[in-house]
Amino acid sequence: MSKDLLWLMYYRKYQYFRFDSSRPGTVFAKKATDLPEEEFFIMKHRKLPSAEPCLIKPEGLSENRVKHLYRTVRPFMRPCYQDITCPTPTD
Numbered sequence: 001m002s003k004d005l006l007w008l009m010y011y012r013k014y015q016y017f018r019f020d021s022s023r024p025g026t027v028f029a030k031k032a033t034d035l036p037e038e039e040f041f042i043m044k045h046r047k048l049p050s051a052e053p054c055l056i057k058p059e060g061l062s063e064n065r066v067k068h069l070y071r072t073v074r075p076f077m078r079p080c081y082q083d084i085t086c087p088t089p090t091d
Helices: 003-011 063-076 079-085
Strands: 016-019 026-030 038-041
Touching: 063 079
Parallel strands: none
Antiparallel strands: 016 026, 026 038
C-alpha cells in the first residue's frame, strides 16, 4: 500500500477538524463531538518559515482576453459592473 493511502485510511475516521492561526501547521481533530480532541502537525518540516512570502504582482489580462470579455461577457453583466469587470479594450 502507498504511504498516501495509509494516511487517508488513518485520518478518514476523524469527522471534526479545527485550525488555529496561533498554531500554524497544527490540525486539531475529533472522531465525534463528545470525544477528546487530538492534535496533528501536518507540515513536512517542523520549522516554519520565518520570512514573509514575496509578493507576486499579477501580469494582467492579455489583449485578446480583454476583447473576449468585452464582446461575450459584458452583455450579461449588470450595467453598474460592466466597466469594472469588462472594461472597454484600449486599441
